[in-house]
Amino acid sequence: MEQLPGGRRLRLASSLGLGQRCWEVTLDEERGLLAWRDPRPPRRGADNCFVPTSEIIAVEETEQNKKQRSTGKWQKMAKPHAFTVYYVKKARNHRWRCRDVTFWCADEYLCNQWIQALKELLEMQKCRPKQLLVYINPYGGKRQGKRIYEQKVAPLFSLASISADVVVTEHANHAKDNLFEVNISKYDGVVCVGGDGMFSEVMHGLIGRMQKDSGIDQNNPKAPLAQCNIRIGIIPAGSTDCVCYSTVGISDPVTSALHIIIGDCQPLDVSSVHHNNTFLKYAVSLLGYGFYGDVLKDSEKKRWMGPMRYDYSGFKTFLSHHYYEGTISFQPAKHTLGSPRDKDSCRTGCCVCKESEQQLAEQRKKCGFKHEEDEDEWKVIKGKFLAINVVNMSCACPRSPKGLSPAAHLADGTADLILVRKCSRFDFLRYLVRHTNRDDQFDFSFVDVYRVKSFQFTSKLSEDNESSVTDIGKKRFGQFCRDHPACCCNIANSTWNCDGETLDSSAIEVRVHCQLMKLFARGIEENCTDEAAYSHSSIEQLL
Numbered sequence: 193m194e195q196l197p198g199g200r201r202l203r204l205a206s207s208l209g210l211g212q213r214c215w216e217v218t219l220d221e222e223r224g225l226l227a228w229r230d231p232r233p234p235r236r237g238a239d240n241c242f243v244p245t246s247e248i249i250a251v252e253e254t255e256q257n258k259k260q261r262s263t264g265k266w267q268k269m270a271k272p273h274a275f276t277v278y279y280v281k282k283a284r285n286h287r288w289r290c291r292d293v294t295f296w297c298a299d300e301y302l303c304n305q306w307i308q309a310l311k312e313l314l315e316m317q318k319c320r321p322k323q324l325l326v327y328i329n330p331y332g333g334k335r336q337g338k339r340i341y342e343q344k345v346a347p348l349f350s351l352a353s354i355s356a357d358v359v360v361t362e363h364a365n366h367a368k369d370n371l372f373e374v375n376i377s378k379y380d381g382v383v384c385v386g387g388d389g390m391f392s393e394v395m396h397g398l399i400g401r402m403q404k405d406s407g408i409d410q411n412n413p414k415a416p417l418a419q420c421n422i423r424i425g426i427i428p429a430g431s432t433d434c435v436c437y438s439t440v441g442i443s444d445p446v447t448s449a450l451h452i453i454i455g456d457c458q459p460l461d462v463s464s465v466h467h468n469n470t471f472l473k474y475a476v477s478l479l480g481y482g483f484y485g486d487v488l489k490d491s492e493k494k495r496w497m498g499p500m501r502y503d504y505s506g507f508k509t510f511l512s513h514h515y516y517e518g519t520i521s522f523q524p525a526k527h528t529l530g531s532p533r534d535k536d537s538c539r540t541g542c543c544v545c546k547e548s549e550q551q552l553a554e555q556r557k558k559c560g561f562k563h564e565e566d567e568d569e570w571k572v573i574k575g576k577f578l579a580i581n582v583v584n585m586s587c588a589c590p591r592s593p594k595g596l597s598p599a600a601h602l603a604d605g606t607a608d609l610i611l612v613r614k615c616s617r618f619d620f621l622r623y624l625v626r627h628t629n630r631d632d633q634f635d636f637s638f639v640d641v642y643r644v645k646s647f648q649f650t651s652k653l654s655e656d657n658e659s660s661v662t663d664i665g666k667k668r669f670g671q672f673c674r675d676h677p678a679c680c681c682n683i684a685n686s687t688w689n690c691d692g693e694t695l696d697s698s699a700i701e702v703r704v705h706c707q708l709m710k711l712f713a714r715g716i717e718e719n720c721t722d723e724a725a726y727s728h729s730s731i732e733q734l735l
């Protein structure tokens with residue numbers, strides 16, 4: 193073992209057994225790598241293996257008897273000693289898996305030195321959770337939440353020495369209400385097993401609890417909200433799993449469990465939604481009026497169909513082709529570097545989000561939690577819309593791998609406002625299809641997109657009702673426009689789809705709160721295979 197200058201940086205290099213051969217194994221704390229190489233010439237890149245120490249899941253002393261029985265490899269050696277390292281292996285499409293490698297040596301002291309060094313390194317990873325609170329929705333998605341947790345996630349948590357208090361929910365809002373009561377300081381994170389609706393519940397519980405504990409009135413739309421520092425982990429087991437997919441790059445329970453174990457952290461913007469100084473909801477993914485509101489409303493009656501309900505209701509809503517009249521006001525985002533038409537997307541370590549984080553910190557330094565009156569201009573648009581979508585993130589999901597707004601950022605303090613104006617059914621279909629291919633879905637004359645920090649909407653119907661409350665005739669009007677039965681204009685309001693839940697009010701006021709909460713995730717990685725993440729030359733140097 194070598195202590196590097198400066199005292200505490202560790203470097204271990206030994207010749208250890210792996211399979212039936214000796215490998216050169218190196219643990220370098222400074223570079224943050226565990227690497228092993230077959231020393232026999234020729235030196236082929238394929239024989240170099242390495243793991244960033246931050247992605248080691250666990251290390252265990254391996255019982256020699258167990259190993260002898262299963263492989264018979266060590267039978268000729270006198271008393272071999274062995275240890276197994278469990279680590280993250282990055283596969284295709286952002287999928288992570290837990291792999292293990294067992295090293296052995298005849299020297300017990302050397303073996304223990306390795307185990308101790310690796311355990312010390314794991315102990316030093318302070319961002320890793322030790323105690324988690326887990327909520328499982330047994331009825332989300334295909335009703336597999338409990339099985340997914342028990343079979344795929346719990347064994348990994350226990351391997352990583354994470355203890356978990358598990359609550360299987362018995363009714364909607366169980367998790368949210370429970371989060372107002374539990375001793376939250378006991379936990380390093382909260383995990384939800386379910387879909388976007390379940391995530392939304394847990395988020396409401398945590399943000400709500402944080403505001404309550406800080407004496408902040410959620411009903412005040414202008415109140416600066418207290419940041420929620422306890423991270424949420426999402427084990428996807430829902431129908432859309434948009435938040436998980438957009439922050440990890442895949443909906444896969446094992447991948448998400450591994451992000452939780454290694455203690456990843458991804459800040460997330462949250463929008464607050466109010467009506468007449470009354471708090472309605474928070475939103476992280478989609479706030480959609482018109483098409484997505486109607487799809488959701490119809491699909492709620494078909495929950496028994498599982499995830500298929502969205503395709504059924506989507507098709508039905510597409511055929512109905514309703515548009516809605518209303519007024520939109522918004523404040524364009526000026527503080528951010530990006531634009532919704534950018535070709536680059538938000539990725540791990542995104543510099544647009546980092547810049548926003550710095551601005552947020554400076555703003556906090558300047559005025560703390562005091563509210564500063566926002567003088568920025570409002571832009572107003574009146575029109576007839578098939579869909580009004582406000583998205584805090586790309587909203588990528590398995591149905592649409594690039595999402596509703598591919599260049600939206602997870603943590604820049606803005607949302608993208610997408611306006612799809614009245615157009616033909618055929619054009620709307622062309623617009624929808626572009627969510628599933630590489631073509632630009634904003635490149636249509638009937639689609640506009642803006643990056644905003646706040647937003648308001650009033651439907652024509654409620655404006656009319658407000659201006660002539662006595663006009664009973666208008667209120668009694670049936671659902672469809674009787675003057676133009678074939679025109680698809682809808683005299684009734686649509687419903688807001690707020691992260692998969694319907695809102696009761698059509699008139700809403702929305703503000704984006706930059707990085708209000710944090711997830712156990714790291715955003716979508718640019719190039720996610722190990723080989724791409726670490727160049728071979730740096731591994732060669734290490735070995």
Ligand SMILES: CCCCCCCCCCCCC/C=C/[C@@H](O)[C@H](CO)NC(=O)CCCCCCCCCCCCCCC
Pocket residue numbers: 387388389431432433434477478484487488502503506507510587589591592596621624625627628689690691692693
């Ligand atoms: C021709 C194929 C076109 C496919 C177009 C697919 C676009 C899909 C975009 C999905 C965006 C999801 C945004 C995330 C929202 C979540 O916060 C929320 C809660 O989980 N999920 C939904 O509201 C669930 C929303 C689910 C919406 C599904 C819409 C399906 C539309 C199907 C239209 C078929 C037309 C066919 C005509 C021949």
Ligand SMILES: Nc1ncnc2c1ncn2[C@@H]1O[C@H](COP(=O)(O)OP(=O)(O)OP(=O)(O)O)[C@@H](O)[C@H]1O
Pocket residue numbers: 328329330331332333334360361362363364365366385386387388389390391393429430431432433434692
């Ligand atoms: N035990 C329960 N019984 C009934 N409803 C529940 C229960 N636990 C949670 N819920 C509610 O179920 C709703 C939907 O759950 P979830 O988001 O997990 O699945 P989903 O709707 O199929 O997926 P997605 O939101 O990704 O489309 C949530 O809004 C949550 O409040």
Ligand SMILES: [Ca+2]
Pocket residue numbers: 461583584585600601602603604605606607
């Ligand atoms: Ca954002």
